[in-house]
Amino acid sequence: MMRWYLHKLAMMFGAQARRPDKREETDAARVMKKFQKTPAESLKRREIIAHEHQYPLVSNKWKYMRWFSIIVINLMFVVSFSWDIQLVEGAMTASRFFGFHMADPTSALMVTLAYKDLVLNLLIGTVTVIILWWFFGGRAFCSWACPYHLLAEWAESIHLFLAKRGWVKDHPFHRGMRVVLWVIFMVLTFVSGLTVYEYINPIGIISRALIYAPTVALIWVVFLLGFEVFFTRRAWCRYICPMGLTYGIIGTAAPVQIKYDLSLCVHEGECRAVCLVPHVLEITKLGYAQNDIDYIAPDCTRCGLCIDACPQEALSFAFRGLDKVI
Template sequence: MSFKWYLHKQAMMFGAAPRRPSNEEETDAARELKKHQKTPEETQIRKEKIAHELEYPVVNRKWKYARWLSIMIINAMFIVSFSWDVQLVEGAMTASRFLGFHMADPTAALQVTLAYKDLMLNLLIGTVTVIIVWWFFGGRAFCSWACPYHLLAEWAESIHLALAKRGWVKDHPFHRGMRVVLWVLFMALAYLTSYTVFEYINPVGIVSRALIYGPTLALMWVAFLLSFEIFFSRRFWCRYACPMGLTYGVLGTAAPVQIKYELDKCVHEGECRTVCLVPHVLDITKMGYAQDAEEYIAPDCTRCGLCVDACPQGALSFSLRGLDKMI
């Protein structure tokens, strides 16, 4: 991968638009494959495969249900530990102790450090622990495999799609750079006000605390966000607003666990982009957009596996970067 293309993938995480690779970024292997795919014979084969997929769609929800189970188990540990005083996991999603080990969400930890103008040892230990875990799996894997709000937003998204199919609602996208602006804003507010302002509106923490300690009026804010996503902007919080998602994306830039794309298997029908939670990372699956014959999805990827489930050709798969061991 050329350094320029690598920087482009990082820039996409901060709001840059996807683009085709330039001639100097494109590898010889990718160039030859693209030429081959455009021949009349291969074009006809691709059309036949797409037609067959449309007529006999393959429904696979393996990774989807695995994620749902993961989110439920992780959050259930908090509930059980508090309700029955098991002391397995103490605290909530933004800050906790697991079997005595401190765990701290990096975004929340940075806010606390800026607010108090002091770096606390326990907070540092907890943050480093969490960074190591989510660096391995890919930072935004936290969003799709652990975040309780993510599960609610995914259910809200299914309602939005059902309403959109009937023409009752329409998606209104925002610029993804807004997430960067909000990240900077909330960090500045923490420093200037000495309060972790973001945590008052952070739906991840609100939902997590409501599950563990009981509901509060703060859930009205969560209900508003979900309604906004159902009726106006699909997956608004996760795609355009959440500072936590940006932090985890940066942490997982060079994660071992990745989604790998294989150009020679792709028929470019676009089903993967339709189901993707962050579809800009899958623009490389469009005809002519791949930089290499094999490459890894951009770091904003949540590793949700929906694209893997949606691709009957096997062009997308989980892999361990550098080892290429299929999971």
């Protein structure tokens, strides 16, 4: 069990997904896998998949809930500043909500490294944010609050439209590049005394542009989105963003998780096709699950797209330990 969990954790740092070995596989999973491979179940699975392809059942429940969440959260900053109601002060990287300090952990760490000083308010804000996103699963920030995520999701739709017609092709990078860049940003910040990452952080750039006024820095955001449309699908979120890695580490043992039920899965792969980080859904492949009931790897963004895409309801939001479906 522990080895399998460490493997899922390692995937967040760039390790390739693999099947569990016999020491990691539970008896329940072994029995279920054997049952699913019987001729009768294999035929039934093929029939279900064929029917789903002929009559696709499309749900956008979680997608539209996320879009609403991102828009509302970012509008609170805009309205608070424009109307001077002091509901939320600051921007996405550092703010105060009803007087409570909030600070993005990655940005806070870089400020500390740059100035070689630990500010109490920054520490309080960082701890507050860590507790908040630990509960929901660290990378839930990416899909439920990040303004760049929404733009990148729309850019991805354009990329997929063009790719379907053969006009563009995805050129993936190694996921371990994100870890290397995280270290590079930290080292450069410490050596230079400047928060280097913030100069190219599209999250902060978009947030400040919405709240205060657009600047020439938005050209960089447009370039990133264009790069994702024409060259690499979701490049920033998958391969570059150090904030995503930090939040992933924070949420490794989060109460809110996406639960996977092996007994309901027909392994058609629709969930992986829509996932922002498809490596976390490798367990949905036939023979890859460690248990009959398992939870998606820590790098999961809790976006819910896989839940929307699965008509068998093999995936669902749940409170881990309570086995309560949300």
